[in-house]
Amino acid sequence: MFKYCRRSHFIELEKKSVRIQILGTAAAEGWPAVFCACETCERARHAGEKNIRTRQSVQIDEVYKIDLPPDTHYQQFRFALRLSRLKHLFVTHSHEDHLAINELHYLRPPFAHNLENPPIKVYGNPTVIQLIEALLAKAQLPLETVSLEPFKPVQADHLTVFPVPGSHISTEMCLTYVVCSNGGTVLFAWDTGMYSDTSLSFLQNFRFDAVIAECTQGTLDMPSTSHMGLRGVISLRDSLAHSGAVDSNTRFVLTHFSHNIGLLHEELVEITAPYGMEVAWDGMVLEIGPNT
Numbered sequence: 526m527f528k529y530c531r532r533s534h535f536i537e538l539e540k541k542s543v544r545i546q547i548l549g550t551a552a553a554e555g556w557p558a559v560f561c562a563c564e565t566c567e568r569a570r571h572a573g574e575k576n577i578r579t580r581q582s583v584q585i586d587e588v589y590k591i592d593l594p595p596d597t598h599y600q601q602f603r604f605a606l607r608l609s610r611l612k613h614l615f616v617t618h619s620h621e622d623h624l625a626i627n628e629l630h631y632l633r634p635p636f637a638h639n640l641e642n643p644p645i646k647v648y649g650n651p652t653v654i655q656l657i658e659a660l661l662a663k664a665q666l667p668l669e670t671v672s673l674e675p676f677k678p679v680q681a682d683h684l685t686v687f688p689v690p691g692s693h694i695s696t697e698m699c700l701t702y703v704v705c706s707n708g709g710t711v712l713f714a715w716d717t718g719m720y721s722d723t724s725l726s727f728l729q730n731f732r733f734d735a736v737i738a739e740c741t742q743g744t745l746d747m748p749s750t751s752h753m754g755l756r757g758v759i760s761l762r763d764s765l766a767h768s769g770a771v772d773s774n775t776r777f778v779l780t781h782f783s784h785n786i787g788l789l790h791e792e793l794v795e796i797t798a799p800y801g802m803e804v805a806w807d808g809m810v811l812e813i814g815p816n817t
């Protein structure tokens with residue numbers, strides 16, 4: 526079987542690294558959760574720093590973003606983002622912690638001026654695209670929709686992006702993304718439980734420089750079909766290692782944590798480090814490129 530996104534596919538282009546910044550690393554309720562006074566949220570409030578987690582999103586270079594959480598306003602000033610330059614927005618699914626759709630109203634004057642790359646392309650599953658198109662029917666916004674089909678790549682400037690269905694909810698096809706550049710290949714996998722055999726076989730065709738995977742349930746041993754815990758992530762890595770899709774050079778970064786796991790950042794680091802995994806925090810930067 527041929528391998529996708531080998532770096533040689535991009536050989537004619539100058540090799541360029543990609544900057545990935547993980548803007549938010551919490552599950553839907555945030556952490557400390559909005560209305561929660563559980564012991565873990567109280568400990569996180571007290572400890573601050575890497576224990577303060579906003580909702581999941583990733584920025585890739587200046588023009589690409591995955592998901593639009595309700596914390597986007599806070600994230601753009603906390604990390605000095607220039608979202609006026611946004612060109613490509615990939616959405617995983619329609620849950621509100623990943624698509625705070627009302628924020629898109631602020632893309633037009635008098636709320637926003639001097640956008641640099643309109644129209645912004647919004648990529649998503651049919652449910653997401655329907656929601657965006659319903660919005661466009663009511664308001665003139667600088668958006669263009671691109672409906673994705675499973676496993677069918679799209680070219681977004683210098684990135685090739687493969688949508689890979691995760692296992693999350695029965696009412697819509699939640700998408701995880703494989704993002705390839707001439708600098709390397711990264712899997713972004715959140716809001717998914719264990720992948721179906723079809724998705725897993727597809728992923729085995731790549732060679733990943735980094736996997737950013739959800740670990741919503743931490744070390745909790747509760748069976749779930751919609752999210753993963755540490756045991757699930759280890760099993761995902763083992764399956765991918767089996768085909769050579771990941772190896773000891775692949776960075777495995779965990780994200781999308783629920784406060785219910787009861788572990789602060791450093792405690793998570795201690796537990797996951799022996800497995801060679803890293804724990805993401807809000808603001809973490811990964812440079813994926815020819816030298817990584």
Ligand SMILES: [Zn+2]
Pocket residue numbers: 552553581620622623716781
């Ligand atoms: Zn989520």
Ligand SMILES: [Zn+2]
Pocket residue numbers: 557558561562563564565566567784785
């Ligand atoms: Zn809590």
Ligand SMILES: [Zn+2]
Pocket residue numbers: 618620693716
């Ligand atoms: Zn979700």
